[in-house]
Amino acid sequence: MTISSFRQTDRLSKSVQNIKPSGIRRFFDMASTMENVISLGVGEPDFVTPWNVREASIASMERGYTSYTSNAGVFELREEIARYLDDRFSTPYDPEKEIIVTVGASEAIDITMRATINPGEEVVIIEPGFVAYAPIVSLAGGVPVSIGTKKENGFKLTKEELEAAITPNTKAVMLCFPNNPTGAVMTKDELLPIAEVIQKHNLLVISDEIYAELSYDNEHYSFPRLPNMRDRTILISGFSKAFAMTGWRLGFVCAPSDISSAMLKIHQYTMMCASSLAQYGALEALQNGREEVERMVTSYRQRRNFIVKAFSEIGMSCHVPGGAFYAFPSIEKTGMDSEKFAEELLKEEQVAVVPGNVFGEGGDGHIRCSYATSMDSLQTAIERMGRFLEKHS
Amino acid sequence: MENKKLEVLRLLEENGRMDVSTIAKMVDEKEKKVQSMIDELEEENIIVSYAAVVDWSKVNEREGVTAMIDVKVTPQRGVGFDEVAERIYRFPEVKALYLVSGAYDLSVVIDGNTMSEIANFVSEKLSALDSVISTTTHFRLKTYKHDGVVFGDEDDDDKRIVVAP
Numbered sequence: 001m002t003i004s005s006f007r008q009t010d011r012l013s014k015s016v017q018n019i020k021p022s023g024i025r026r027f028f029d030m031a032s033t034m035e036n037v038i039s040l041g042v043g044e045p046d047f048v049t050p051w052n053v054r055e056a057s058i059a060s061m062e063r064g065y066t067s068y069t070s071n072a073g074v075f076e077l078r079e080e081i082a083r084y085l086d087d088r089f090s091t092p093y094d095p096e097k098e099i100i101v102t103v104g105a106s107e108a109i110d111i112t113m114r115a116t117i118n119p120g121e122e123v124v125i126i127e128p129g130f131v132a133y134a135p136i137v138s139l140a141g142g143v144p145v146s147i148g149t150k151k152e153n154g155f156k157l158t159k160e161e162l163e164a165a166i167t168p169n170t171k172a173v174m175l176c177f178p179n180n181p182t183g184a185v186m187t188k189d190e191l192l193p194i195a196e197v198i199q200k201h202n203l204l205v206i207s208d209e210i211y212a213e214l215s216y217d218n219e220h221y222s223f224p225r226l227p228n229m230r231d232r233t234i235l236i237s238g239f240s241k242a243f244a245m246t247g248w249r250l251g252f253v254c255a256p257s258d259i260s261s262a263m264l265k266i267h268q269y270t271m272m273c274a275s276s277l278a279q280y281g282a283l284e285a286l287q288n289g290r291e292e293v294e295r296m297v298t299s300y301r302q303r304r305n306f307i308v309k310a311f312s313e314i315g316m317s318c319h320v321p322g323g324a325f326y327a328f329p330s331i332e333k334t335g336m337d338s339e340k341f342a343e344e345l346l347k348e349e350q351v352a353v354v355p356g357n358v359f360g361e362g363g364d365g366h367i368r369c370s371y372a373t374s375m376d377s378l379q380t381a382i383e384r385m386g387r388f389l390e391k392h393s
Numbered sequence: 394m395e396n397k398k399l400e401v402l403r404l405l406e407e408n409g410r411m412d413v414s415t416i417a418k419m420v421d422e423k424e425k426k427v428q429s430m431i432d433e434l435e436e437e438n439i440i441v442s443y444a445a446v447v448d449w450s451k452v453n454e455r456e457g458v459t460a461m462i463d464v465k466v467t468p469q470r471g472v473g474f475d476e477v478a479e480r481i482y483r484f485p486e487v488k489a490l491y492l493v494s495g496a497y498d499l500s501v502v503i504d505g506n507t508m509s510e511i512a513n514f515v516s517e518k519l520s521a522l523d524s525v526i527s528t529t530t531h532f533r534l535k536t537y538k539h540d541g542v543v544f545g546d547e548d549d550d551d552k553r554i555v556v557a558p
């Protein structure tokens with residue numbers, strides 16, 4: 001049988017056919033054909049990776065460290081990750097048995113789902129949220145169940161919302177604070193009732209804390225620190241955001257050893273190991289990168305303060321995002337849905353933002369504006385958005 | 394110094410033209426308060442002046458030269474290096490003057506129109522000072538980075554894609 005004799009749909013797996021194309025992609029295509037666009041649509045730092053990190057990676061190549069590393073990652077790097085997590089977030093993990101260095105937090109999310117979810121089991125996902133969670137759950141055979149967090153609650157998860165989403169099929173809850181796209185953070189006191197529900201229903205927690213360093217008002221409180229949570233939590237993080245290393249594709253996942261050894265099986269057959277040069281760069285980032293991280297965090301904090309105040313001056317209501325580098329203002333008073341707002345804003349004023357609906361339930365009526373861009377661009381963007389709002393309200 | 398004032402100072406050090414209303418938003422403080430912090434910083438001479446960082450190599454009309462001169466001096470009783478330093482920095486062609494540790498004592502940065510003008514300054518003015526023992530003149534050939542700013546046409550375009558998750 002030749003390939004052309006397949007019916008079109010037979011060529012592709014059912015699971016991939018069921019995945020909707022990303023709404024972000026459509027905006028990317030639109031924005032990239034236009035000139036003079038100021039983009040608040042980029043979900044990554046505007047800093048280039050600090051030079052010492054780039055230099056260390058170059059040096060690793062010069063010295064010939066170009067072979068496979070151990071599956072779970074260069075041991076020295078895992079030790080350094082363990083030390084870092086303990087120092088910064090008081091979450092100690094065993095570098096030998098509980099930490100895997102992955103190809104971005106993205107791979108970490110994937111192998112976590114594949115290692116823990118059986119066909120038909122439900123994973124609760126907090127939305128508005130990172131666009132990859134639901135598709136990854138589906139690809140692993142699981143069923144994503146969304147909770148739409150509310151603006152009134154500052155897009156934090158409440159215990160009632162969580163209770164209502166849980167069924168006998170629920171296996172795990174995917175959390176992400178500081179959140180992409182809302183910037184919401186949750187304190188220890190706010191997380192405690194969530195942990196109680198999780199304990200009561202005997203669930204796993206997958207906590208994506210990739211934005212932990214970018215917490216502006218309070219110290220980040222890591223989920224596995226909560227009473228009785230460490231043994232049921234899979235902690236995901238990475239170098240992309242805090243260390244400005246998105247293109248390096250390097251993250252890590254920490255979990256109790258039974259879960260990590262299961263994940264390691266998938267990782268070793270699909271990835272073998274993360275890129276060696278990225279790992280040597282990351283080692284330098286952890287050993288000597290503190291000052292640069294702090295410099296970048298200060299700069300994000302200042303820009304967050306700026307954009308929230310500037311939004312309120314042009315009459316756009318915006319809760320104060322406690323972390324990450326996104327503001328998530330409401331555009332409800334324009335009467336437009338977020339897709340239309342973003343499209344018109346791009347066409348009329350050449351400002352690219354991401355419509356809130358692409359981040360799932362509860363996202364419509366908002367737009368995600370990344371403030372990881374220069375102050376000059378932010379100021380121009382605000383001017384243009386002010387003009388746009390005046391015209392449309 | 395109070396944290397916010399330090400933050401204001403750092404912002405201005407990076408961009409002396411940033412306006413008060415922007416700074417106020419960034420540091421989450423009232424404009425009036427920020428203005429008075431800046432006034433204080435100026436009065437206390439912590440902010441000494443505001444100036445542009447200029448890459449003169451791109452200006453055809455100016456063919457000037459800059460030299461860094463290492464100067465060894467005998468310190469004077471009672472006043473140490475300060476008196477001779479003052480005698481040197483008062484010359485308008487002296488752009489900068491530092492007391493340094495190491496093999497020599499003073500580091501003088503000087504601007505001139507030509508190399509011979511600088512040579513003249515060194516032989517006629519600098520070396521003529523009683524306490525100056527020796528000088529070593531280095532002419533600056535090219536500026537790569539100055540005051541934290543990279544010169545030349547570094548490719549610092551935003552290399553990110555326009556919209557990303």
Ligand SMILES: Cc1ncc(COP(=O)(O)O)c(C=O)c1O
Binds near residue numbers: 103105237240246
């Ligand atoms: C919440 C969240 N998790 C994970 C990722 C993916 O990160 P990585 O670059 O480490 O794969 C992103 C990137 O945008 C994100 O926003």
